[in-house]
Amino acid sequence: MAHPSGVTRRDFLGVAGAAGLTLPLWFAGECVAAQQPTPPEGASGSPRFGLIGCGGMGTTDAKNAERFGKLVALCDVDEGQLAKARTSFPDADTYSDFRKLLERKDIDAVICGTVDHWHTLVSVAAMRAGKDVYCEKPLTLTVAEGRHLVEAQRQTGRILQTGTQQRSSVYFRLACDLVRNGRIGAVKQVEVWLPAGLRQGPFQPTEVPRGFDYDFWLGQTPKVEYVKERTHFNFRYWWEYSGGTMTDWGAHHNDIVLWALGLDDSGPVAVEGKPTIDMIPGGFTAASEYEVKYTYASGVEHFCRTTTASEWNGSVKDPDGRQHGIRFVGSDGWIWVTRDYINASDRQLLEDRLPASAPRVYASNDHMQNFVDCVKSRKAPICPAEVGHRSASLCHLGVIAIRLRRKLNWDPVRERFEGDAEGDGYLSREMRKPYDFSMI
Numbered sequence: 001m002a003h004p005s006g007v008t009r010r011d012f013l014g015v016a017g018a019a020g021l022t023l024p025l026w027f028a029g030e031c032v033a034a035q036q037p038t039p040p041e042g043a044s045g046s047p048r049f050g051l052i053g054c055g056g057m058g059t060t061d062a063k064n065a066e067r068f069g070k071l072v073a074l075c076d077v078d079e080g081q082l083a084k085a086r087t088s089f090p091d092a093d094t095y096s097d098f099r100k101l102l103e104r105k106d107i108d109a110v111i112c113g114t115v116d117h118w119h120t121l122v123s124v125a126a127m128r129a130g131k132d133v134y135c136e137k138p139l140t141l142t143v144a145e146g147r148h149l150v151e152a153q154r155q156t157g158r159i160l161q162t163g164t165q166q167r168s169s170v171y172f173r174l175a176c177d178l179v180r181n182g183r184i185g186a187v188k189q190v191e192v193w194l195p196a197g198l199r200q201g202p203f204q205p206t207e208v209p210r211g212f213d214y215d216f217w218l219g220q221t222p223k224v225e226y227v228k229e230r231t232h233f234n235f236r237y238w239w240e241y242s243g244g245t246m247t248d249w250g251a252h253h254n255d256i257v258l259w260a261l262g263l264d265d266s267g268p269v270a271v272e273g274k275p276t277i278d279m280i281p282g283g284f285t286a287a288s289e290y291e292v293k294y295t296y297a298s299g300v301e302h303f304c305r306t307t308t309a310s311e312w313n314g315s316v317k318d319p320d321g322r323q324h325g326i327r328f329v330g331s332d333g334w335i336w337v338t339r340d341y342i343n344a345s346d347r348q349l350l351e352d353r354l355p356a357s358a359p360r361v362y363a364s365n366d367h368m369q370n371f372v373d374c375v376k377s378r379k380a381p382i383c384p385a386e387v388g389h390r391s392a393s394l395c396h397l398g399v400i401a402i403r404l405r406r407k408l409n410w411d412p413v414r415e416r417f418e419g420d421a422e423g424d425g426y427l428s429r430e431m432r433k434p435y436d437f438s439m440i
């Protein structure tokens with residue numbers, strides 16, 4: 001079976017072996033050496049962090065942040081999650097309501113590792129409380145939330161870093177530098193391959209576990225009976241709380257597309273999509289397999305599709321054996337990039353040094369380091385609020401098109417669909433009280 005980039009596994013490995021699935025020496029030497037992580041300044045100059053949302057990613061982010069400061073507080077609506085996180089941060093104080101954590105004057109920055117539907121409320125509240133924020137992706141649940149969050153950041157002047165850490169990867173940065181500098185000629189098409197989501201069910205309601213404030217966890221979303229498969233890691237496969245792999249992995253790979261095309265403050269002019277398999281009634285509600293096509297004003301077409309391990313026999317796999325990545329196709333060749341891999345139609349596309357005068361994208365080799373540096377310098381991080389909002393919005397547009405199963409025309413300036421009231425109805429959602437903006 002052919003690789004999504006149009007080469008077979010044998011061809012892929014042959015080219016990879018020739019070009020090397022490593023950075024060219026000119027790029028590694030010039031860019032990596034320029035931004036090596038530096039040690040903390042010492043206790044007096046190190047930021048103090050609070051973690052809100054103590055799941056796997058939140059705890060990982062907090063451990064990462066402790067290289068540069070001190071984690072002093074933990075918050076989660078699940079006592080079990082709190083207890084587990086406490087084993088990693090035994091000196092941290094614990095809270096069940098994030099607003100209590102935000103009242104503390106000794107916390108400089110907040111890490112938001114909650115489920116997606118809490119990202120915006122927590123981040124806005126933290127910025128209003130004078131805290132800088134590192135928020136996991138996707139930054140928002142809806143397009144409308146994103147504009148609200150961007151405005152809050154502008155009003156407060158706080159630093160906000162979106163957790164799209166691929167922007168701090170040398171592989172993705174190299175791909176973006178090469179694409180922007182015309183190494184593959186005029187960009188014609190971009191292909192994004194994402195892992196398929198879960199397709200399971202039906203699920204049965206059970207009793208809410210002791211120590212879990214399920215109503216608070218549901219927050220702004222509709223009140224429904226407790227189903228364990230709705231919560232913790234699996235929340236991402238429910239449309240009510242996320243958007244499936246489109247807003248999970250898509251928030252990473254589609255973000256890189258905007259970066260490479262120079263559209264960090266914009267987006268497509270049209271989107272169309274459809275699910276390629278029906279979901280099981282009573283089960284997960286975010287499409288597990290789908291196709292989406294974005295069209296940009298330049299004429300570039302951006303395809304985003306799901307793939308499974310059985311669909312092609314390539315060598316780029318995540319730990320679960322699923323394959324995903326990005327292929328930029330231009331008039332003079334292509335570049336394929338994913339985490340820890342980069343390849344091209346011709347090794348010279350990667351090996352030839354860019355001129356010293358060539359414009360480069362923002363260089364960061366450590367996403368948390370970049371955030372901490374910007375907390376200290378008050379300069380914009382590599383993925384600030386506007387960028388995180390636009391990347392999340394791109395994914396939300398895809399989810400909307402999948403649900404409506406048709407084409408929609410988009411105005412990236414007004415951030416509205418063109419003459420499409422049904423589509424506009426998906427740009428925001430009714431927030432269940434008291435878990436709306438009035439609570440913060």
